[in-house]
Amino acid sequence: MLAFTVRRLLQSVIVLFVMSIIVFLGIYAIGNPVDILINPEADIAEQEATIRRLGLDKPVWTQYFTFLTNVLQGDLGTSFVHNEPALLIILERLPATMELAVGAVGLAIIIGIPAGIIAGLYPDSIIGRGIMAGSILGFSLPTFWVGLMLIMLFSVMLGWLPASGRGDTVGFLGVQVSFLTWDGLTHIFLPAFNLALFKMSLVIRLARAGTREVMLQDYIKFARAKGLSNVRVIGVHVLKNILIPVVTVLGLELGSVIAFAVVTETVFAWPGIGKLLIDSIGNLDRPLVVAYLLMTVTMFIIINFVVDILYSLLDPRVRLGDMKA
């Protein structure tokens, strides 16, 4: 197990290293770094001073080394627009995105699992077919368009829920959160639901397939023969057994929820890191873009690492297979 963990950790570090080279080369070699790192509004003397300070007149590998040293020290550049360290701005916005992502995964579980179980118990009924048709729609509808339609229906036509922003926030463990105030809750519901749709469809399918399989097992027959109530059979015996694949897949998908938050945050003007990225691309605030990319890629590599380790704990075949390879 230790050997596997070490190997996997080493792989993650290599991937991180490769990604830093790709981002560095992409930004510095393909584009003109002078345009990227120096504010276009600066005058020529200032630009030359910055070129020298950043070492842009030196060979590429020296530049990469400087870039890497800075990144490792947490210096991801200074935003042109906000005039603050890029990392600081991203960390300020991160709680909003995390709150949205957790809300979305929560909604996907709360709605997806019961719907999937119902569809699995009555696969041929109208309700079962309806749920499956809904999940197909959830897969194929473009997220941003569904977001617009949700705004149109619930904010413009019905006027029930607000269309944009975070609403009132309160401090909780040192960060500002929305879900503890009523106003914040009304603000988070639509974006979280929008972000959850894709994952919800996934959970519905997993739960449905799981339920259909579990219902045929002997231990379900036994539980029924024991005279357990239907509620207990489904709520305990079925639920427990379908949770394993659902939890594994959702863990893997948490990262993609954060990536997809870019779209939802733009639609609902949710002030998270995704909206920050789109605004920064629009403002040509490139240090922030680089910082976002490096942060997100790192986050992904960490999530993949943790999921792999957890998975190998659950299923020994994974790590044995990897050892042989």
Added chain:
Amino acid sequence: MNMPDSILEEKTGVVEGQPPWRRFASDFCESRLAVAGLTIFVLIALSAIFAPWITPQDPYDLMQIDILDGRLPPGSVSGEMTYLLGTDDQGRDMLSGIFYGLRTSLSVGAASTLIALFLGGSVGLIAAYFGGRVDTIIMRVADLQLSFPAILIALILVSILGQGVDKIIIALVGVQWAYYARTIRGTALVERRREYIEAATCLALSHRRIVFRHLLPNCTPPLIVVGTVQVAHAIALEATLSFLGIGIPITEPSLGLLIKNGFDYMLSGDYWISFYPGIALLITIVSINLVGDQLRDVLNPRLQR
């Protein structure tokens, strides 16, 4: 391919003298939903191709546009024009705008898929045929890329490359190639061990001939299925990027951009500017997916009766 007819017949139950494409067509037509999907998709493609001739208005021609007609609701009549789906803020007919938008969306989707299919397919085929270190390196890169969601890869590429139709196509190719490489490698690894490849090797045919004339034709069915589904993904991804304002530039509005334009007016209740392009996008994606689903069933030899 080179099997005697009797074996082929036993295996697949082909009626004597029926060409393969006829069997394929009749299998495909078994699902009415798929036929409907194909019909709708052909209609959409035709209307995109012939947009300049069938639309009531050329949305790029400023002479034909009257800004006073801006934001008219669907069904409005102004002068000689009837705006079936309303107009946008510039007074352009939405129906014409959607047809022209489909043109951009479909051509970007198709171009990126074809290039990615070619690149990814070749890379995957090379990996499978030669194996060893080449295989390990190519597949590690593909796996690494597939461990990130498509939208993140697209965001990285777009923020490095910048905006423009060509750059979006490059970004979409960059996102998609790994799917094809993985798919074709999986099939080719199985096919490579078959007797006909062994026979071809014994005949001392060149590597190129074996790979392209013998291996490739037998690896195409799964590639076609993945390709169909990926066209829909590419169109959706391009629409998403354009909606975010980092995709297609405003000079060649795609569906995503039309939806983005309408977004600003939606809060004042002018829903149609966003709504109808979205419906067009939706119908396109769903019809392609219906065709793809049926192709998967038809081309899967394990399901063949």
